[in-house]
Amino acid sequence: xxxxxxxxxxxxxxxxFLSKYFVFLRLHFNIIRMKTFAKVLSLVIILALCPIAGLRxxxxxxxxRKAYDFAGAVDLCGQMISSTEDSLEREMWDxxxxxxxxxxxxxxxxxxxxxxxxxxxxxxxxxxxxxxQAGSWYPVPNQLDSSEFDGFAxxxxxxxxxxxxxxxxxxxxxxxxxxxxxxxDSLWSVxxxxxxxxxxxxxxxxxxxxxxxxxxFFASDGLYGMGGYDIYSTTWNPDTESWEMPVNLGFPFSSPxxxxxxxxxxxxxxxxxxxxxxxxxxxxxxxxxxxxxxxIRRAINDTDRLRExxxxxxxxxxxxxxxxxxxxxxxxxxxxxxxxLQADLVKSLRDSLxxxxxxxxxxxxxxxxxxxIRTLQRLEMDFLSSxxxxxxxxxxxxxxxxxxxVKSGFTFSKNEPGSEFHLDIEQPExxxxxxxxxxxxxxxxxxxxxxxxxxxxITRYNLVITPANGRAxxxxxxxxxxxxxSKDIIRHLDNGVVTFRIGxxxxxxxxxxxxxxxxxxxxxxxTIQEETIxxxxx
Numbered sequence: 143x144x145x146x147x148x149x150x151x152x153x154x155x156x157x158x159f160l161s162k163y164f165v166f167l168r169l170h171f172n173i174i175r176m177k178t179f180a181k182v183l184s185l186v187i188i189l190a191l192c193p194i195a196g197l198r199x200x201x202x203x204x205x206x207r208k209a210y211d212f213a214g215a216v217d218l219c220g221q222m223i224s225s226t227e228d229s230l231e232r233e234m235w236d237x238x239x240x241x242x243x244x245x246x247x248x249x250x251x252x253x254x255x256x257x258x259x260x261x262x263x264x265x266x267x268x269x270x271x272x273x274x275q276a277g278s279w280y281p282v283p284n285q286l287d288s289s290e291f292d293g294f295a296x297x298x299x300x301x302x303x304x305x306x307x308x309x310x311x312x313x314x315x316x317x318x319x320x321x322x323x324x325x326x327d328s329l330w331s332v333x334x335x336x337x338x339x340x341x342x343x344x345x346x347x348x349x350x351x352x353x354x355x356x357x358x359f360f361a362s363d364g365l366y367g368m369g370g371y372d373i374y375s376t377t378w379n380p381d382t383e384s385w386e387m388p389v390n391l392g393f394p395f396s397s398p399x400x401x402x403x404x405x406x407x408x409x410x411x412x413x414x415x416x417x418x419x420x421x422x423x424x425x426x427x428x429x430x431x432x433x434x435x436x437x438i439r440r441a442i443n444d445t446d447r448l449r450e451x452x453x454x455x456x457x458x459x460x461x462x463x464x465x466x467x468x469x470x471x472x473x474x475x476x477x478x479x480x481x482x483l484q485a486d487l488v489k490s491l492r493d494s495l496x497x498x499x500x501x502x503x504x505x506x507x508x509x510x511x512x513x514x515i516r517t518l519q520r521l522e523m524d525f526l527s528s529x530x531x532x533x534x535x536x537x538x539x540x541x542x543x544x545x546x547x548v549k550s551g552f553t554f555s556k557n558e559p560g561s562e563f564h565l566d567i568e569q570p571e572x573x574x575x576x577x578x579x580x581x582x583x584x585x586x587x588x589x590x591x592x593x594x595x596x597x598x599x600i601t602r603y604n605l606v607i608t609p610a611n612g613r614a615x616x617x618x619x620x621x622x623x624x625x626x627x628s629k630d631i632i633r634h635l636d637n638g639v640v641t642f643r644i645g646x647x648x649x650x651x652x653x654x655x656x657x658x659x660x661x662x663x664x665x666x667x668x669t670i671q672e673e674t675i676x677x678x679x680x
Contacts, residue, residue: 200238207242207369208398210448212249215242216617223613232613236640239614240633245368245398247620249448251439251628252393256432257456258412259552265293265426267556268416272428273407275301276557285565286333287311291318293423294347294361294371294402300560308336308349308358318345320360329568336385347371348403358385361402365390366630372396373404373415382600387646390630392439394452406433419452429454430552481521488514599674604645605653607660608667613640615665622659627652646673 199222206215219239226232263271269279279297282290286309287298298309305325313319313335321333336349336358344364351358356378361371365388373395374388390396391404399419406413413431421427431454442448488511609615615623615631623631623644634641647653650670657668 200234203238203242207238207245209445210245210249210398210452211445212242212245212368213443216246219614233635236613241367241369241398243614243617243620244366244631246617247624247631248368248390248393248396249443250441250621250624252442252448252451253395253434253437253439254442254451255394255413255434255437255454257429257454258432259430259456259554260427260454261552261554262421262425262427263554265418265424266296267559268426268428269297269403270557270559271554272403272405272414272557273412273555274299274405274557277560278302279557280560280563284562286321286323291345291347294400297559299348299350300563306351306355308351309333310345310347310349310360315343317343318347320346320349320358323565323567326568328566330565332568345371350403350405352406353408359404360388361400361404362388363400366632367396368393369398370400371402373401375404387630393448394454397452427454428554481518484514484518484521488518602646602648602673603650603653604643604647604671604673605656606669606671607642607644607665608669609640609642610665610667615642616663618663619660619665622663622665623656626656626659643671645671 199218203215203218203222206212206218216239219235219242223232223235223239226235261271278299278301280300282288282296282298284298286307289312290296291312298307300307306322307324307330308320308322310318311321311333320336322336323333324331344362346360346362349358349360357375358378359373359375361373363371365372365374367390373391375391376385376388378384379386395401395404395415397417397419399417401415401417401419404413404415411433413433414428416426416428418426442451607615607619609619620631627644629644629647632643634643644653644656653670657670660666660668
């Protein structure tokens, strides 16, 4: 009987490691989203050939990376790469090594932001608690975004009055890319994929355009990062009339977990993003950080310090002034202002009851709250009988919004989602001549940052490195690159050949400097790649 129990225990342990290994495969190779027979067969082969010891090692490497011990993960991956001759297993360890090296590299440029607030919310509606325009998030599926994805891409952001929409939707291969459509007179343009530079054979979700229209924030699980979804930004270049190479926002905005939906409040006070670090699968944390217009980055090598910063715990419980970030944009006359002040009193009493329930006379405060609610209801009745012209339902929603997070000093108020919407999208004409005319007309209707121009060819330069060991860059090589540039290091695998690309550069001069530094560290296989781009110039 004891032998049977022992064998069953070993079987459960092996299943546990297999399941964790499957999660790793999902993270690095998007196996769950790959539907072809060949990809499924590859998964079966890898699982069949990889021994339990290898799964344990992989699980350990993954745990080290998620514990921010990137150096330990790099060492373990290096040991496993050198000890295996199996090509599939080596490819798995190469992918793990890249993530660990990326994490190690990114810790050379860390931020230690001032954390204002942190609150845990259900993943199904966390976006409704952002201090954004009410009714601006529309549920998925909808006309532009046809399907939900991994529990993250649940809504599309479309604020009232916007004449330009950026959204995430599946492409023909099943990966989510970023698309854009513009309002042209009476129709919306046919959605087009945003510049290829910010899309990849991976998923890009939650695009948000900055108020000035010059910066696009989004999350990706396939660009340069340390695992999961990382947060990126790309800026609009008016000279080339295109989006620049995306840049990882870096640690601690990005982590080995899933980080997404970055937003700077229009009042310039706060930066907000969400992450599933330190949470269960059905919830996320929302972090509110003091906006820093001139962030200072520095190297942090202590693992405990990295964990402390990544936890993003507020250092103060003082009341935060976030009124301008959460207040509704309702137009207020004297009567509406009176109602709003009463609504603020109701919310304040609710907050106090929630925050100090273990320190105060709950019955007394509850009585004050009930009286304030009755006064608010009387004001609503006065509005209904006065015939004043304003949206009472909007005022009621404002006073009844769910409020959380008051213990942190920052009030998270739940907004109402938008209702279903319909966009009249222009249809492409079958005639080539008509299509060309429509395209020309659409270009003329672009927003102010795009102007009439003639096509011009310009050259951009990239550094391409083929690692000496054929698999990964050494820590010395990464340090040499980082001493010269902060541009992303992007790994490519083409027909079994691993290369790393750094760019783009306007001239080859900075690339020559990087090549000299790499040569001093034993990395000789470097080439300069020219890329000709057709742009619009005035």
